[in-house]
Amino acid sequence: MYNRLMKNIYLIFITIFVLLFKALPVFALEAERTNNFLSDVKNYVYKNQLKVKNQTIIKDLTNIKIKILKQINQAPSLYDELQNFAIANRGLSYLFNDMLKDLKEKQKFEILQKHSNNGSNATLIKRSKTSLKYRLTMAEQMFYYFKFTSRFVSAANRFIEESPEILKEYESIKIEFSSIEDIETLKQKGPALCKRCEKLLLNQTGGFHNIERFENVAIIAAAINVRLNSDDWESADSSDLKIRLINRLAELYRLAPHFKHKCLLTIALSNAYLNIGLPHEALSASYSNKNDFYDKLTDNEKADFIWYMANNLALECSPGNERSLKIGIECFYECCRLIDADTGIDENAKANRKAEIYLEATSVLYEKNEKYFEAITELDKIINDDKVYAWIKNNALEKKKALQTFLTLKINVLFSNEFMSGKWKIIDKPYKYIPLLAGQKLKLKVELEQPSESNIQFDSVNWYGEIQTAEQEFELSFSEPGKKRLRVEVELLGKTITRSFAVYVKNKPEGLSDVSFAKKNPIETFKALSKKLIGAQTMVEELEPFKWAAETYKNNGSHNGIQDAARHAYWNCLLTRYFGEDYAKGITDGHEVNTSSELFAEVIMDLHNNEEGRKIAQKHSHDAGNNYDCCRNAVINAVRNGYTLYFDDLANSNKDVLLLPTNNK
Amino acid sequence: MKKLLIVAIFLIVAFFTVQVKASVLNEFIPTELQNIDLEMNYTDFKLLYPEAKNIGNSSETFCILEISHDEIWNGCILIFKDEKLKYIAVLRQKSDDVIDANQYFNIEQKILPILKKLIKVFGRTIIKKINKKKDNLTISHEPIIIWESKKTKICLGYTPPQFISKVQNPNIILAVIAEGEDFSSYFQELHNPENSQITFDEMLNTSIKDVLYGSIEVKIK
Numbered sequence: 001m002y003n004r005l006m007k008n009i010y011l012i013f014i015t016i017f018v019l020l021f022k023a024l025p026v027f028a029l030e031a032e033r034t035n036n037f038l039s040d041v042k043n044y045v046y047k048n049q050l051k052v053k054n055q056t057i058i059k060d061l062t063n064i065k066i067k068i069l070k071q072i073n074q075a076p077s078l079y080d081e082l083q084n085f086a087i088a089n090r091g092l093s094y095l096f097n098d099m100l101k102d103l104k105e106k107q108k109f110e111i112l113q114k115h116s117n118n119g120s121n122a123t124l125i126k127r128s129k130t131s132l133k134y135r136l137t138m139a140e141q142m143f144y145y146f147k148f149t150s151r152f153v154s155a156a157n158r159f160i161e162e163s164p165e166i167l168k169e170y171e172s173i174k175i176e177f178s179s180i181e182d183i184e185t186l187k188q189k190g191p192a193l194c195k196r197c198e199k200l201l202l203n204q205t206g207g208f209h210n211i212e213r214f215e216n217v218a219i220i221a222a223a224i225n226v227r228l229n230s231d232d233w234e235s236a237d238s239s240d241l242k243i244r245l246i247n248r249l250a251e252l253y254r255l256a257p258h259f260k261h262k263c264l265l266t267i268a269l270s271n272a273y274l275n276i277g278l279p280h281e282a283l284s285a286s287y288s289n290k291n292d293f294y295d296k297l298t299d300n301e302k303a304d305f306i307w308y309m310a311n312n313l314a315l316e317c318s319p320g321n322e323r324s325l326k327i328g329i330e331c332f333y334e335c336c337r338l339i340d341a342d343t344g345i346d347e348n349a350k351a352n353r354k355a356e357i358y359l360e361a362t363s364v365l366y367e368k369n370e371k372y373f374e375a376i377t378e379l380d381k382i383i384n385d386d387k388v389y390a391w392i393k394n395n396a397l398e399k400k401k402a403l404q405t406f407l408t409l410k411i412n413v414l415f416s417n418e419f420m421s422g423k424w425k426i427i428d429k430p431y432k433y434i435p436l437l438a439g440q441k442l443k444l445k446v447e448l449e450q451p452s453e454s455n456i457q458f459d460s461v462n463w464y465g466e467i468q469t470a471e472q473e474f475e476l477s478f479s480e481p482g483k484k485r486l487r488v489e490v491e492l493l494g495k496t497i498t499r500s501f502a503v504y505v506k507n508k509p510e511g512l513s514d515v516s517f518a519k520k521n522p523i524e525t526f527k528a529l530s531k532k533l534i535g536a537q538t539m540v541e542e543l544e545p546f547k548w549a550a551e552t553y554k555n556n557g558s559h560n561g562i563q564d565a566a567r568h569a570y571w572n573c574l575l576t577r578y579f580g581e582d583y584a585k586g587i588t589d590g591h592e593v594n595t596s597s598e599l600f601a602e603v604i605m606d607l608h609n610n611e612e613g614r615k616i617a618q619k620h621s622h623d624a625g626n627n628y629d630c631c632r633n634a635v636i637n638a639v640r641n642g643y644t645l646y647f648d649d650l651a652n653s654n655k656d657v658l659l660l661p662t663n664n665k
Numbered sequence: 666m667k668k669l670l671i672v673a674i675f676l677i678v679a680f681f682t683v684q685v686k687a688s689v690l691n692e693f694i695p696t697e698l699q700n701i702d703l704e705m706n707y708t709d710f711k712l713l714y715p716e717a718k719n720i721g722n723s724s725e726t727f728c729i730l731e732i733s734h735d736e737i738w739n740g741c742i743l744i745f746k747d748e749k750l751k752y753i754a755v756l757r758q759k760s761d762d763v764i765d766a767n768q769y770f771n772i773e774q775k776i777l778p779i780l781k782k783l784i785k786v787f788g789r790t791i792i793k794k795i796n797k798k799k800d801n802l803t804i805s806h807e808p809i810i811i812w813e814s815k816k817t818k819i820c821l822g823y824t825p826p827q828f829i830s831k832v833q834n835p836n837i838i839l840a841v842i843a844e845g846e847d848f849s850s851y852f853q854e855l856h857n858p859e860n861s862q863i864t865f866d867e868m869l870n871t872s873i874k875d876v877l878y879g880s881i882e883v884k885i886k
Contacts, residue, residue, distance in 0.1 A: 515721040522727075522742045523758065523836045529718045529729045530740070536719045580833060625761045 037071050037078050040064055041085055046395050048095050065099065072103060079103055092356060094311055166200065166207050170217065173197060177220050190224045197221035198252070201265070206258035214264040215271065222248040246272045250285075259293035263305060266290070270313060279316035280324050286313060287327045303338045306331055310361060319369045320430045320500070332361040351387035358382050359396055370497070372406045379403070405493055409456065410449035413488060413499045417442055419598055419655035432648060432658040433504035435604040438481055442503065445473035446488050459491040466503075478505045504645075504659060506604045514590035521586070524579040531626075533574050534587060545571035548632060553639075557650050560602060562662050565609045565644040566635055572613025573631045577622055581614050601647070601657045608659070609644045616643075639663075692782060693839055694755060695735040701743070703817070703843045705750040710743070723748065737775055737837070746846070754820075754840035766829045773872055775837055776823055780810075780876050787812035787819060789877070793865040796822055808868040810877070818842040825868045 044064045072078045083100060086093040161167065176193055180186050197217045200207070208214040226244045249272055253265040266289040273282035286309050297305060314328025336354045339345070345353075358378045366375035382388055382396040414424040415434050418441055427434065436442050444463075450456055463469050466484040467476055478484055484503040489496055518525040518534070528534045532544050540546055549558075549567035556562045568588070575584035588610040592603045616634045623630045638644055642661030649657050694701070700713055707726060711717065719728040730741040737757055744752035763769050792811040809822035820842065824835035866874065 515725050515727060518720055518727050519725070519744055522744075522754065523756065523834050523838065525720070525727060526729050526740050526742055526756065527758065527834060529720060529727075530731060532718075534720050536721065539718070578833065 033071070033075060034078070034081055037068070037075075037081060038085065040068055040071070041082060042391060044068060045089075045092055045095060046391075069099070069103070089356065092360070162208055162210065162213065169196070169200060170213055173200075173217065173220065186224070186227060190228050194221050194224040194228070197224070201252055201261060202256055203261070204257050206260045208261060208264060211264055211267055214261070215268045218249060218252060218265060218268045219245075219272075222252065242272070242276045246276075253289060259296040260301075262289065262293045263297065263301070266293075267305075267308060270309075274313070274316060279313060279318070280321050283309065283313040283317055283324050283327055299338060299341065303335070306334045306338065310335055314365065315361065319498075325365055325369050325371075328365045329362055332357055332365070335361075348387045351385055352389055352392065355382045355385060355388040355392050355396075359392060359399070363396075363399065367403065370406075372403045376400055376403055376407075402493065402495070405456075406495070408451050408454065409492075411490060411497050411499065412447050412449055413501060414445050414447060415442060417655065423654065423656065425654075425656040425658075427499075427501045427658065429660065429664070430500045431664055432660045433483065433502050433645070435601040435657065435659050436478065436503050436505050437508045437600050437604070438479055438505055439477055439508075440600065441475055441477050443473065443475045444486075446490060446499065447472075448490075448492070456492060462489045463487070464489065478503065481505045481507050504604060504608070506607050508600075509589050509592040509595075509603065509607065511593065512586065512590050513593045514587050517586040517590040521579075521583055524583050525587075528575065528579060528583075528587070531574075531578065533571070533578070544628070545574065548628070552632070552636070557646060560605065560647040560650045560652065560657075562639060562644075562646050565605070565646045565662050566639050568606050568609035569613035569616060569638055569644050570631060570635045572610045573617040573635060574628065576614045576617035577631060581618070584614055584617075585610070598655060601652065601655075601659070605645055605647065605659055612638055612643050693779065695732050695738055697732065697734060698730070698741055698755070701741075701750070701753060703750055703753065703841065707745045707748040707750070710745070710750065717743070721745075737779075738839075742840075749843075751843040751846045752840060754838050756839070757837040758834060766835055767826060770824065770826070770829055770835055770837060772823060772826050772837075772870065776821070777872060777876060779821065779839065780873065783810075783812060783819065783821060784876065787814070791877070795865055795868065806868055808865055816844045826870065 044061065047061050047064065068082070072082065082096060086096045086100065162170070173193065173196055176189065180189055180193075198221050200217055201214075201221060208217075222245050225248050226241065246269065249265065249269045253262060253269060256262050256265055266286050269289075270282040270286045273279070273285060290305075290309075294302065294305065310328060310331035314324065314331055317324040317328065319325075335357055339350050339353050339357075342350070358381055363375040363378040366372070366378065379396045379400045383393055383400065412426045414426050416422065416424045417434075417436070424443075424445070434442065446458075446461055448456060448458060458472070461470055461472050463471075463474075463486060465486040466478070467474075467486060482505055484505055485500070486503065487498060487500045489498050491497075512520065514534075518528075525534070532542060535543050541550075545567050548570060549563045553561075553563035553566050557564055572584050572588055575587060589607065592606055595603050613635070616638055617631065620630055620634045639662045642663030644662045645659040646662055647657045648660050701710070707723075710728070714730055717728045717730050719726050721727050724747055726745040728743040728745065730743070732738050732741055732755070738755040740756045740758060742752070742754040742756065743750055757770070757775065759766055759769050790812070792813060794809040794811060796807040796809050806828070807822050807824055809820050811821075812819040818841070820838070820840045822840075823837040824832060829835045869877070
C-alpha cells in the first residue's frame with residue numbers, strides 16, 4: 001500500500017514536473033513578450049519626448065508604433081498592458097490616446113462585422129457612414145468639425161454624468177439639430193433650438209460635467225446664433241465665420257453664471273482657437289479666464305484643467321512667444337504643486353510623476369524656445385533626484401548631453417540689401433520685417449556661430465515659404481507687394497532648428513506727387529489746409545498730426561520711431577475721416593513719390609502706417625464735428641497693439657534697418 | 666504814321682479789354698482779394714497775404730486764403746506755377762457745424778446772380794463738363810460751366826442740390842485759369858462710361874437751364 005502510494009506520488013510528482021517543464025517556457029515566453037512589449041512602449045515614450053522631429057526619429061516612431069500595434073494584434077492581452085501603462089503613467093497617457101482609441105474602434109468594428117447578419121447593426125454602420133457624408137449645412141459642419149476634435153479627453157472619465165433631465169434634453173437637442181439639413185429649416189428651427197442650448201449653458205446651478213457633451217451644446221448654440229445673425233452664408237471653412245463663432249463662445253462665457261460652466265466654456269473656447277491654428281490665443285484665453293473659476297474647482301478638477309492647459313495648449317504653441325512660454329512653465333509647475341499636495345500617492349511616485357513632467361514639458365518648452373540653459377536646469381532636477389527611476393534619469397542625461405553642445409552654438413539668419421555694400425545684418429527677432437521694394441534685390445543667408453575650436457556643420461539647410469531652396473546663401477527679389485513669410489530649417493547634431501521671419505514688400509510709390517494730387521482735388525485740399533491736416537514743410541510743426549504725436553509720444557522717435565508711426569497713422573485717419581480713403585491715400589502716398597531710393601525703408605514704414613491709419617478711420621465710429629478724440633484713442637490702441645511699424649535703429653546710418661511692430665522692442 | 670496808329674488802337678483795345686475783364690472779375694471776387702491778379706508773383710502774394718496757408722514747392726504751390734467778409738464766398742484757392750499765379754478760385758463750402766446744407770448752398774439764390782453776370786460778360790458760348798468725384802460713400806457729378814477765351818478760362822461749378830446731403834464736401838466754386846495752363850484734370854469727360862445715362866442737363870435745375878439756354882443764340886460746343 002505504501003509502495004503503491006509512493007509510486008503514485010512519484011507519478012504525480014513526475015506529472016507535475018513534466019507539466020511544469022512544459023508550462024514554464026510558456027510562462028517565460030509570456031513574461032518575455034510582455035517585457036519586450038513594455039520596453040517598446042517605453043522606447044516609444046522616450047522617442048516622443050525627445051521632440052526632435054527629424055526624419056530618422058519620425059520614421060523610428062512610426063516603426064515602433066507599428067510594432068506595438070502588431071504585437072497587440074498577435075496577443076490581444078497586450079492591449080490591457082498598454083492601457084495599464086497609460087493609466088499608471090497618467091502624464092504620458094496622451095501619447096497613447098489615439099492608439100487606444102483606434103484599437104477600441106477596431107474592436108468595435110470587428111464585433112459589428114461578426115454580427116453583420118444582424119439587420120439593426122448593419123443599419124448602424126450604414127447610418128454612421130452616411131452621417132459623415134451628410135450634405136452638411138453650415139452649422140452642422142461646424143458642429144461635426146468641433147465635435148470630433150475635442151481634445152479634453154481625460155476629464156470625460158472622471159466627471160460624473162449629468163442628471164437624467166439634462167441628458168434627455170441633450171439627446172433631444174442632438175436629434176433636433178441633426179434634422180436640420182438646409183438654411184430654411186435652420187432659420188425656422190434655429191432660434192428655439194439655440195434658446196434651449198443657452199438655457200442649459202447659462203443654468204444658474206450648472207449641471208454639466210462632461211466636456212464633450214457640453215462642448216457640443218455650446219457649439220450648436222454659438223453656431224446657430226452666428227448663422228442667424230449673419231447676412232451672408234459663407235462656407236463653414238471661412239476663417240471669418242470661425243472667429244465670429246469664437247466671439248460668441250466668449251460672449252457665452254461672459255454670460256454663464258456657474259463657475260463649472262465657465263470652466264467648460266473656457267475649454268470649448270480654447271479648443272475652438274486650436275482648431276483654427278491659434279494655440280497662443282487658446283492658451284491666453286484659458287489663462288485669463290482661469291481666475292474666474294479655478295479656485296472653486298476641486299483638486300481633481302484643478303489637476304484636469306491645468307493639465308489641459310499645460311499639455312494641450314502650452315505644448316502646442318510654436319516657439320518665440322515669451323508670454324506663452326511663461327504661462328506654459330507656470331502651468332507645469334502648478335501640475336507639480338498639485339502632485340505634491342496629493343496625499344494619496346507616496347513620495348517615490350510623486351518624484352517620478354514630476355520627473356515625467358520636467359522631462360516632457362518644462363525642458364521641452366525651454367528647449368523648443370532654444371533656452372538651453374533653462375532646459376538643462378530642469379533636466380538636472382531629474383538627474384539629481386534619487387527617487388527617480390533609472391530609465392527616466394538615463395533619458396534626461398542623454399538629452400542633457402545633446403543640449404550642452406547647443407549652449408555654445410547660435411544659428412543666425414542674415415540679410416544684405418543693395419545699399420549695405422556687401423555687409424550683413426542679423427535678423428535677431430522673428431517679428432521683425434526686412435523692408436524691400438518690389439523688384440529690389442536682397443541677399444539672405446543662414447550661418448552658424450560657434451566657438452573657434454569647434455567645427456560643427458549644418459547637415460542640411462532648407463528654406464520654405466515664399467522661396468524654397470536648399471542653398472545656405474542666395475539672392476532674391478519679389479515682384480508683388482505683401483508680407484512674405486519665410487522659414488529656414490537647419491539640421492545639425494540630430495536636431496532641427498527653425499528660424500522664421502518676413503520680408504515686407506511694397507511697390508515703389510509712383511504717380512502724382514502730393515502737390516499735384518492736392519491740385520487735382522482743390523475743394524478737399526482747401527479744407528485739409530484750413531484744418532491744418534496738410535501744409536508746407538515750413539509749417540509742419542503747426543499741423544494737427546504733428547502736434548498731437550509730438551505731445552503724446554514725446555521723446556519717442558520723432559523720425560522713424562514710434563512718434564513718427566503714430567503721426568502717419570493719425571494723419572491718414574483724419575484725412576480719411578474728412579475726405580475719404582482715396583484722397584487720404586493720394587495725398588500721403590504722393591508725399592513719398594519723390595523720395596530718394598536710399599530712403600526706401602522710410603518709405604515702406606510710412607506707407608504701412610498710412611495704410612493702418614486709413615483702416616483705423618474706417619473701423620471706428622467718429623465723434624461729432626471736430627472732436628478728434630475717437631481717432632486719437634484708436635491710434636493709441638493701434639500703436640499699443642503693434643499694428644504700426646517703426647525702425648529698429650532710428651539713425652539707420654548703415655541702411656540696414658529692420659521694421660518692427662510698435663508693441664515690441 | 667498809319668502803323669503807329671494801328672499799334673496805338675491795338676494797345677487801347679487791348680488795355681480796354683483787360684480793364685473790362687478785370688472789372689468783371691472784381692464783381693465776383695471779394696474786395697479783400699482785389700489785389701490779386703493772374704500772373705502775379707508768389708513773393709508779392711506772400712507779402713500781401715502772409716496768412717495764406719500753402720502746400721508745395723517753388724515750382725508748384727497750392728495756396729488758400731480764408732474769406733470772412735463775403736456773403737457768398739468763404740475761401741480762395743490759388744495755384745502758382747514757377748512763382749506765377751495761374752489759377753484763382755473763390756469757393757463756398759460749409760463748415761462741420763452747418764446742419765441744413767441745402768439751405769446753406771441755396772443754389773437758386775447763390776448761383777443764378779453769378780450765372781447771369783457771367784453770361785452778360787462772356788455770352789452763352791460755353792463748354793459743359795461734369796466733374797466726377799468719388800469718395801467711399803457716393804459718386805457726385807458736379808456740372809462745370811466753362812467760358813473759354815484766348816486769355817483765360819472761367820469755370821463755374823457747384824454740387825447739384827440732389828447730391829448736397831450725400832457728399833462729404835458740397836461746394837460752389839468760381840475759378841479763373843490763366844492762358845496756356847492745362848487744368849484738364851479738373852474737368853473729366855462728360856459721358857463717363859460707368860454713368861453714361863447721366864447728362865449734364867440732368868444736373869441742372871429749371872431756373873439754371875432757363876438762364877443758361879434762355880436764348881436762341883445759345884451755342885453748345
